[in-house]
Amino acid sequence: xxxxxxxxxxxxxxxxxxxxxxxxxxxxxxxxxxxxxxxxxxxxxxxxxxxxxxxxxxxxxxxxxxxxxxxxxxxxxxxxxxxxxxxxxxxxxxxxxxxxxxxxxxxxxxxxxxxxxxxxxxxxxxxxxxxxxxxxxxxxxxxxxxxxxxxxxxxxxxxxxxxxxxxxxxxxxxxxxxxxxxxxxxxxxxxxxxxxxxxxxxxxxxxxxxxxxxxxxxxxxxxxxxxxxxxxxxxxxxxxxxxxxxxxxxxxxxxxxxxxxxxxxxxxxxxxxxxxxxxxxxxxxxxxxxxxxxxxxxxxxxxxxxxxxxxxxxxxxxxxxxxxxxx
Amino acid sequence: xxxxxxxxxxxxxxxxxxxxxxxxxxxxxxxxxxxxxxxxxxxxxxxxxxxxxxxxxxxxxxxxxxxxxxxxxxxxxxxxxxxxxxxxxxxxxxxxxxxxxxxxxxxxxxxxxxxxxxxxxxxxxxxxxxxxxxxxxxxxxxxxxxxxxxxxxxxxxxxxxxxxxxxxxxxxxxxxxxxxxxxxxxxxxxxxxxxxxxxxxxxxxxxxxxxxxxxxxxxxxxxxxxxxxxxxxxxxxxxxxxxxxxxxxxxxxxxxxxxxxxxxxxxxxxxxxxxxxxxxxxxxxxxxxxxxxxxxxxxxxxxxxxxxxxxxxxxxxxxxxxxxxxxxxxxxxxxxxxxxxxx
Numbered sequence: 158x159x160x161x162x163x164x165x166x167x168x169x170x171x172x173x174x175x176x177x178x179x180x181x182x183x184x185x186x187x188x189x190x191x192x193x194x195x196x197x198x199x200x201x202x203x204x205x206x207x208x209x210x211x212x213x214x215x216x217x218x219x220x221x222x223x224x225x226x227x228x229x230x231x232x233x234x235x236x237x238x239x240x241x242x243x244x245x246x247x248x249x250x251x252x253x254x255x256x257x258x259x260x261x262x263x264x265x266x267x268x269x270x271x272x273x274x275x276x277x278x279x280x281x282x283x284x285x286x287x288x289x290x291x292x293x294x295x296x297x298x299x300x301x302x303x304x305x306x307x308x309x310x311x312x313x314x315x316x317x318x319x320x321x322x323x324x325x326x327x328x329x330x331x332x333x334x335x336x337x338x339x340x341x342x343x344x345x346x347x348x349x350x351x352x353x354x355x356x357x358x359x360x361x362x363x364x365x366x367x368x369x370x371x372x373x374x375x376x377x378x379x380x381x382x383x384x385x386x387x388x389x390x391x392x393x394x395x396x397x398x399x400x401x402x403x404x405x406x407x408x409x410x411x412x413x414x415x416x417x418x419x420x421x422x423x424x425x426x427x428x429x430x431x432x433x434x435x436x437x438x439x440x441x442x443x444x445x446x447x448x449x450x451x452x453x454x455x456x457x458x459x460x461x462x463x464x465x466x467x468x469x470x471x472x473x474x475x476x477x478x479x480x481x482x483x484x
Numbered sequence: 485x486x487x488x489x490x491x492x493x494x495x496x497x498x499x500x501x502x503x504x505x506x507x508x509x510x511x512x513x514x515x516x517x518x519x520x521x522x523x524x525x526x527x528x529x530x531x532x533x534x535x536x537x538x539x540x541x542x543x544x545x546x547x548x549x550x551x552x553x554x555x556x557x558x559x560x561x562x563x564x565x566x567x568x569x570x571x572x573x574x575x576x577x578x579x580x581x582x583x584x585x586x587x588x589x590x591x592x593x594x595x596x597x598x599x600x601x602x603x604x605x606x607x608x609x610x611x612x613x614x615x616x617x618x619x620x621x622x623x624x625x626x627x628x629x630x631x632x633x634x635x636x637x638x639x640x641x642x643x644x645x646x647x648x649x650x651x652x653x654x655x656x657x658x659x660x661x662x663x664x665x666x667x668x669x670x671x672x673x674x675x676x677x678x679x680x681x682x683x684x685x686x687x688x689x690x691x692x693x694x695x696x697x698x699x700x701x702x703x704x705x706x707x708x709x710x711x712x713x714x715x716x717x718x719x720x721x722x723x724x725x726x727x728x729x730x731x732x733x734x735x736x737x738x739x740x741x742x743x744x745x746x747x748x749x750x751x752x753x754x755x756x757x758x759x760x761x762x763x764x765x766x767x768x769x770x771x772x773x774x775x776x777x778x779x780x781x782x783x784x785x786x787x788x789x790x791x792x793x794x795x796x797x798x799x800x801x802x803x804x805x806x807x808x809x810x811x812x813x814x815x816x817x818x819x820x821x822x823x824x825x826x827x
Contacts, residue, residue: 252798265798272673272799275548275682276512279540293670295612299682303547402663 213311223331564780567754584646593619620741697739752810
């Protein structure tokens with residue numbers, strides 16, 4: 158992730174040269190606030206041996222059988238594929254996909270801030286390309302133009318949506334039975350957390366930091382993001398919920414007024430920002446979270462990639478916000 | 485004399501052909517040059533080549549590499565050709581499409597399109613290039629109207645209006661990008677000069693504009709030469725200065741807009757190539773424009789090969805390569821030119 162992070166910053170620095178400063182440090186993958194995709198209606202036909210699906214963009218996709226050579230265009234898709242047990246069927250993945258570790262052994266087909274390596278994709282002869290909400294429509298068109306089958310996985314907005322995505326991918330790849338068990342496990346873990354949180358006596362105010370290159374205007378996650386959803390489910394209240402866009406810069410003045418009880422450092426994943434760094438920031442020292450030393454590093458990938466690790470993110474969130482309930 | 489006139493064209497065309505061949509031969513996937521050639525010949529009408537190559541090789545060559553190569557060459561030619569025209573028009577060797585705001589206007593149009601989730605119709609897929617094109621055209625109209633005082637067009641006011649509008653458009657673009665969520669990545673990639681369109685459709689869409697624009701510019705070599713004497717003297721020499729300037733701006737801007745719309749924002753090609761041609765072969769626009777068009781295609785092809793090879797399989801936006809490689813090169817030329825004058 159470190160290497161990728163440097164690349165990201167290099168590009169952002171170059172962007173500044175082009176007069177586009179202040180783009181912040183968003184991770185490459187992000188759930189959007191806008192429900193741009195219709196939830197998939199997956200109905201494999203019983204009549205013919207071939208499978209017909211309707212994807213997140215409303216396109217009809219036909220497969221001769223469960224896909225055997227799959228290319229993933231997003232880290233979340235890669236995680237979903239490996240989770241449902243289709244890891245061995247993945248023949249290519251985008252450059253940002255780094256989880257699980259086995260995914261690193263799969264051919265890299267570009268992506269990130271650059272273009273997809275169309276040639277490599279074609280040469281891998283995939284029978285299914287799994288696109289995501291972050292895949293530009295032009296790219297999907299370019300892939301279908303050369304005769305590839307592209308399924309755009311809809312962007313989940315809730316954990317239930319994400320479970321449906323797991324089921325969809327399971328059907329595309331022929332892993333329905335085991336995926337039902339996995340989804341049941343995940344759902345049980347979610348219930349275990351929410352049951353505990355229901356007994357909590359307080360809802361601490363949480364500031365989730367995405368990037369603090371400008372400590373006077375750090376980036377945070379707003380309403381409609383999984384960060385916001387998981388903070389709420391984990392028994393907290395997101396400072397960023399007041400922002401009207403999914404990713405936004407908040408002024409230090411507003412942050413001082415809000416005075417969060419807990420600070421979560423998602424940017425630890427990207428820039429190695431530690432609680433000590435936060436405590437050393439000049440204007441931040443009066444904050445309750447700094448005074449009480451309730452600043453924690455947080456694995457941003459578990460909340461920014463809409464895949465099965467969201468449940469890990471929920472558990473980590475609940476433990477950070479209500480340690481007393483998890484003793 | 486005739487011999488030395490001919491030589492620059494020979495050298496430039498040869499370099500362009502080599503760059504075209506290299507661009508088709510080099511890619512993320514290795515396909516033997518002989519196979520490339522045979523696939524290529526097999527697609528010529530009347531030629532029947534037996535194929536012992538995989539179908540994927542044909543797809544890669546005919547539907548990915550070849551259209552990409554043509555798009556890049558056209559873009560480079562368009563940018564350098566219009567760059568030469570702008571330099572002549574403004575009598576300023578540092579003038580380029582950016583200076584009158586065309587590129588920034590196109591950028592604004594594109595980012596505007598990306599930040600909206602427009603309905604799925606014929607426009608949706610090409611919403612970005614179409615919006616970029618409209619942005620560029622609207623910019624020319626605004627800048628031109630602002631700069632014109634009465635019936636005359638002063639070059640300095642045109643540049644000032646262009647720079648001012650450019651700042652405005654860039655600021656608005658930054659604002660839109662800050663407000664966008666997932667679109668940021670796409671917008672940033674496009675602005676850095678990497679097109680995500682591929683296949684023959686964008687090539688065919690861009691071709692008429694570039695062809696008409698460049699042909700028009702090619703006929704105006706003499707006009708550009710006369711304009712170098714200054715507006716008053718050009719007028720005295722019998723040139724309809726205002727009409728010529730208007731025609732030049734329209735032709736050059738439409739050419740730039742088409743390139744920017746389909747290939748993203750790519751800097752320095754329009755600046756460096758005409759400059760280099762002028763240093764090597766002199767300032768006569770009757771040769772400067774065509775040599776720049778050929779040279780622009782060559783330079784962008786080389787930059788694009790670099791962009792595809794350096795971080796393979798990652799593809800670097802070609803605009804990053806032209807800026808990173810172009811700027812120091814340009815400074816070196818400036819330094820050498822300065823040294824020549826001083827000593």
